[in-house]
Amino acid sequence: MDLVTETQPTLGSAETTGTSETELTGEDSRTEYEGPHMIHLRQALQKTRKKCIDSLKYNTFARKYKFAHESAPHVLRHCLEEFKEQLDNMIKDELKEMITQEDLVPLFNNLDTLIQEGTSKELKQAWRPSGIPQIDIKDHLYQVKLEEKEKLLKLLDATNEETRRLKELVEKKKQHINHTQIKIQDHLQFFDKAYEACDQIPSREIQSCQMELDYI
Template identity: 30%
Template sequence: MAEAAVRGGAEEEEKKEEEEGGDGGEAAAAAPAAPGRGQLFAAVVDTFLEKLVAAGSYQRFVNCYRHFYRLQPELTRSIYDQFISQLQASIKEEIQEVKEEGNLEALFSSLDKIVEEAKEQEEPAWRPSGIPEEDVCSAMVPYLLKHRAYLRKVLKEKEEENKKLAESVLAGRDRIAELQQLIQDRKQAWQAISKEQRELIMTFKEPQ
């Protein structure tokens, strides 16, 4: 009878453990999923707005406009509430524009999807060699070499363009020097002709 009692107690304990294990599995299955990045971003924005409102308290607002508050306390409160409401709406609108321009919702969803898919994957998603430094180098070096070749090409084109511009400037300077010399020669020639004309006129004016 003692053996039967022990066996019965063991069976009851096993049954209890199975029931507890089953409850634990159901509890784990019923556990809420982790919030996505979009929800976290929205929570961060809401927290920021709350901190912003807390930083600019109503008392500080009243201290800045204490004379007006003494005359119209209710109107002061109304103005403060409208100001805070418009400030929050403006910030949310700006953040929404940034989200739309950067397509953040789609990016957040894509990241969440990648994380979910990686949960069932035991091996690293991308580690050809297993050494992070070598993997990064193998991926980045070809891109950097291509970018360096592009920069060298652009630099060479700019150097050739600057060389042509410099030659054009030098040619322009030479042309200006030639024109200045031509003007100087013509000026001297004109001065010589004018001198001869004056001498000729003076000759005719001399008394006979």
């Protein structure tokens, strides 16, 4: 009996301290609305936590602490229950901190909103023909015209690009022609000067030079 008194843990159980499941998970302190997906997450975490705690069997402790099992099994069972309770509280605190740090509540609320909006759009009345072909075919023709417009815009861009390239080519040809004209004018000026110089020489001297050249 003394052994039981010495090994009595200081942390009380949920039954002795009045701590409820809600208080341990922090659900009583939540101020933000939680949608169904967040509630499902909490329920799944709670079930997973419970399964983990329930997997701690006395037989495992008995094998590891054989001396305690043989001498005072009731004390070992009490220690196991205290260990499971403390581990459960630690897991609850970690889960609560994780939900707070990751800001899961608004994320799951946004998910609920998106799902609700998507569902409401699906519930809208489907399109039905009005019985007037000119009106019913408008949407189809609109899509066809949009595709045709896109093709024409691409063709226009290609034409503009080709026009720009041809303009550059014509401009280069013009520059080449202007340069050639300048060269021709320079040659004509040279011939004009040569003609003027030849015209100033007397014809007799030219004939005399010609005769000398023939004689040679």
